[in-house]
Amino acid sequence: MIDILLIEDDRVLGGAVAQRLRLEGFQVRWTETCAQAMAALRASRPSFVLADIRLPDGSGEDLYRRALPFLGDTPILFVTAFADIGQAVRLVRAGADDYLTKPYDVDVLVERIRALAAEPSAAAEPVFGLSPATEGLARDLQRLAARDLPVLLRGETGVGKEVAARYMHAQSPRAGQPFVAVNCGAIARELMESQFFGHERGAFTGAVSAHVGHFEEAGDGTLFLDEIGELDTRLQTALLRVLQDGVFRRVGARSDLRFRGRIIAATNADLNERMAQRAFREDLYFRLAVVELTIPPLRQRPDEIEPLARRFVREASRRNGMPGLCLDNAAPAALVAHTWPGNVRELRNRIERAAALVDADHITPADLFPEERLDATAHATLADAREQAELEQIERALALSGGRVSEAARRLGISRTTLWKRRRKSIDGDSASPQGVDP
Incomplete structure (x- = not known):
């Protein structure tokens, strides 16, 4: 199923486009502002994003800067x-x-979506234990995999809580x-009970057939409850009953079903604060947090950034059929210098996007952080922009030529002397010899 995030503040146009896309068999989440769009992106990554360039709380450039990590x-x-x-x-x-320019042909849009959209890939390997910061965490996950206890995972958005849960499941009986x-x-409040516990046919208006809920769907496996701090208080009571008694009941049913699975929960919220505000049940917390693990943010794991990046590049190269794809020499330093507000998820997403769009066999800092080009464009004069673009082309040609100036000049269609002069002028404006190239 292709999941489309539609960002359009015009209610007439947005409603019409959303309806047409759903008729084409797409799943559509329609948002009207940058803030709503970012909430939807944080909840789950879509297959395709269609965004208006003018929104009530920001421009297309504002949205792109904020959305890129996701x-x-x-x-x-x-x-x-x-x-x-x-x-x-x-x-x-x-x-x-x-x-696309308005007005646009929706038939053309549908063709573009089908041509471009691809289902996001799941993480193939755990991302812990690559440095002393997470060695203990990796050992704990391994031990807990074999022990059928509820686990509560804490950490910022994107640190890898679901990866940790999947790892425990994969290593368990x-x-x-x-x-x-x-x-x-991400579940509408009015649908929560039905989504979690299922419902019988005729249980409420619109229930034209029976529905299997998440507890029943998990069977003897693992039910991972992400963002448990956002769970409605009414559902918290029902979840507590499942944990205490091991049973639940479909909406509209007359008998209980037994829950045979394991629950792993995760949150980026401060549950202690929520309990103090009576927004989260203390007895539910103690049932969920039989074992509690905190996953540190990526900025506290700087030694892991480069090895993780290289792993994600290898995965992306296999998916895209680019066996020679790698990071260039400047990329690791740029990666370490970034603050990673989106944590490991942002790192993976930036690598995946760079790999999908790069037109060479190496990924540069500009490929990883393309939004910086927007800032450069906003402040640069025409001459500055021309010089920067010229330098990027020269550096790319040198990289493709293994640092050989004559070969790079041939690729660019200029003389060897011209290349030296333009590179020297772009870098520092003096007469020093270029560094890192062979004559």
């Missing part, structure tokens, strides 16, 4: 009126996939059974 290789297409084409062009140069992941913050 996009990975998900295509994003901007919709613009004629007056904003300049911004759309800048966005494409910064890494967006394309833009339940490995051959389902792993069901549920984002408690």
Whole structure:
């Protein structure tokens, strides 16, 4: 199923587009502001993003800067009126996939979505134990895999809580059974009970058939409750009963069903504060947190950034059929210098997007952080922008030529002397010899 995130503040246009896309068989989440779009992206990564370039709380460039850490290789297409084409062009140069001008043909849009959209890939390996910061965590996950206890995972968004839960499931005796992941913050309040426990046919208006809920779907496997701090208080009481008695009941049913699975919960919220505010049940907390593990943010694990990045590059190269793909010499330092507000998820997403868009066999800092081009464009003069673009082309040609100036000059269609002069001028404006190249 192709999951489309539609970001459009025009209610007439947004409603019409959402309806048409659903008729085409797509799953559509429709948001109207940058803030709503970011909440949807944090909840789960879509297969395709269609965004208006003008929103009530920001521009297309504002949205792209904030969304990029969560996009990975998900295509994003901007919709613009004629007056904003300049911004759309800048966005494409910064890494967006394309833009459409209003009014646009929805048939063409549907074709583009089917051509570009791809299901996001799941993490293949755990991302812990690569440095002293997470060696203990890796050992704890290994031990807990064999012990059928409820576990509460704490940590910021994107640190790898679901990866940790999947690792415990895969290493446990339940490995051959389902792993069901549920984002408690992404389910509409009025649907929560039905989604978790299921319902019988005719249980409420619109229940035209029986529905299997998440507890039943997990069977003898693992039910992963992400963002448990967002769970509605009414559902907290029902979940406590499942943990205490091991039973639940479908909506509209007359008899109980037994829950045979294991529960692993996760949160980025401060549950102690929520308990103090009576927004989270203390007795439920103690049932969920029989064992509690905290996953540190990536900024506290700097030694893991480069090995993780290289692993994600290898995974992306296999998926994209690019066996020679690698990070260039400048990329590791740029990665370590970044603050990683989106943690490991952001790192993986940036690698995936760079690998999908790069036109060479190495990934540069500019490929990893394309939004910086927007800032450069906003402040640079035309001459500055021309010199920067020229330098990027020269550096790329030198990299492809193994640092050989003559070969790079031939690729660029200029003389060897011209290449030396332009590179020297772009770098420091003096007469020093270029560094890192062979004559």
